[in-house]
Amino acid sequence: MPTYGYARVSSSDQNLTLQVEALTRAGCEVVRSEKVTGTTREGRTELSTLLDFIRAGDILMVTRIDRLARSVADLQDIVRMLKSKGASLKATEQPIDTSTAAGKAFLDMLAVFAEFETNLRRERQMEGIAKAKAQGVYRGRKPTIDVSQVQALKDQGLGASVIAKRLGIGRASVxxxxxxxx
Structure with missing residues (x-):
C-alpha cells in the first residue's frame, strides 16, 4: 500500500519543514506540499494532483486534518472521493484512519471543531475590524481602482468590458x- 503525504500551510511566511519531516518519518514515499489557504479547495494544485493520482489501497496521510480542509463539507468531499477510489485517509498527530469505524467517527468530530474554530476566528476578526473602525484606527485598504480613469473611459463611450480589460480590473468593479x- 503506497502512502502519500500532503502538507499545507496558509501563508508564504510559514514553514512546511515540520510537516514534511513528520510525513516522511511516517513512511510516506511521496510528499506533496503547498502554501495556500485551506478554506477552499480552489487553487490547491498539489492536493488535486494527489487526489487524481491515488488508487485503491493507497493511503493519503496528513499531520492533522486542518492541513487538509477547514470545512466539514470539503473534508467530507475529500474522504468520499478517497473512499470511492478504495483509498483511505490517516493523520500522524490524530487517531484518524478512515479504514476503521472509530477513525471515521473521530474524523467527523474533529472536522466539526475545525470548522467551528475557523468561524470563531472570522467572527473575532470582524469584531476587531468593527472596533478599529469605531475608534477611527481602521479605514480599510487603500482603493486600488482609479475612479477618474474609469469615468474618463466611460465618457469616451467605452463599455464596461473594455474598461475592465484596459485597467486590469473586474467588470463588476467597473x-x-x-x-x-x-
Missing part, C-alpha cells in the same frame, strides 16, 4: 464605480 458616480 459597474460598482459607475453606480456610485450616478
Amino acid at each position: 459597474y460598482r464605480v459607475l453606480e456610485r458616480q450616478v
